Amino acid sequence: MDDERDAEGRGRDFVVAFARGLDVIQAFGPESPSLTLSEVAARTGVDRAVARRLLRTLADLGFARHDGKRFALTPRVLRLADSYLSTEGFDRLQPALEALSRQLSLNTSLTVLDYPEIVHVARAEARERQPHVMLKTAARMPAVATASGRVLLAALPPPELQALLGRAPLPRFTARSRTDIPAQLAAIAACRESGFAIVDGELQEGFISAAVPLRDGAGRILAALATSSQALERSAEAMEREVLPALRETAKEMGASLRWSR
Structure with a gap:
């Protein structure tokens, strides 16, 4: 198969119109649940005529609705x-x-990597204990400052990991944030060696997260199973001693469940 690529690294089979349609869907979000035609065109970098055709196509397929002025996505998405x-x-x-x-x-949550973020694909909430850290499915958090992100980054081949970390300066969220690549690589290597991650105060002061990998039958890491706590309730040492065994056992059971169902 001919795999010639253009200056942007796109193969000859790349469908620009399809990619633009996906860009239109991603233009909407929590802070922009509805957009005008001009706003969609500006956010996606296409002219109004192209944006209009894409939006009308999504509307005809039931993925968007139009009230005469503004467009919004529908549950079909x-x-x-x-x-x-x-x-x-x-x-x-x-x-x-x-x-x-x-x-x-x-x-607790299951997350996958969409660098530079992790995405929550499943959530369970302890409503009576942590109303201040409720997250929804599809919520995103920075990969480099979370235990889930560290577990998922540890699964990557070293060249790919190095390339991802080198894309842009690493953000600083707290005084404990690891903002240089060597420090990140060292933490990720330690996670790879131990098979778990506990991150203390790197995203938010007083906030501790713990995560382990969820593997399929071939050993491939599908997601990270994670939980979090306030440092006043559990220290990092207590998270490792009291919480980590339950995470590991549940990840093992989940992996077995996936293998059985497949």
Whole structure:
């Protein structure tokens, strides 16, 4: 197969119109649930005529609606997420995730890597204990400052990991944030060696997260299973001693469940 690529690294089979349609969908978000034609054109970098055709196509397919002035996405867009979640089997892991949350009295989640962020693909909430850190499915957090991100980055081949970290300066969220590549690589290497990550105060002061990998039958890391706590309730040492064993056991059970279902 001819794999010639253009200056932007795109192969000859790259479909520009399809990519622009995806850009239009991604133009909407929590702070922009509805947009005008001009706003969509500006956000996606296409002219108004192209933006109009893309939006009308999405509307005809049921993925968007139009009130005469503004466009908005419809629930049908969730089918795209459902296809991914069901393919990987994450939709079948919610009961185990909720059981773990009840056991620990902590919020728990499954996350995947979409660098520079992690994305929550499943959540279980300990409502009575942590109302101040509620997150929704599809919520995003910085990969380099979370335990989930560290676990997922540790699964990458070294050249790919180095390339990702070198894309842009590493952000500083607190005084403990690791903002240089050698420090990040050292932390990720330690995670790879130990098989878990505990991150203390690198994203938010007084906020500790712990994560372990969720593997399939071939040993491939599908996601990170994680939880978090306030430092006043549990220290990093207590998280390792009291929480980590439950994370590991649940990740093992989830992996077995995925292998059985497949």
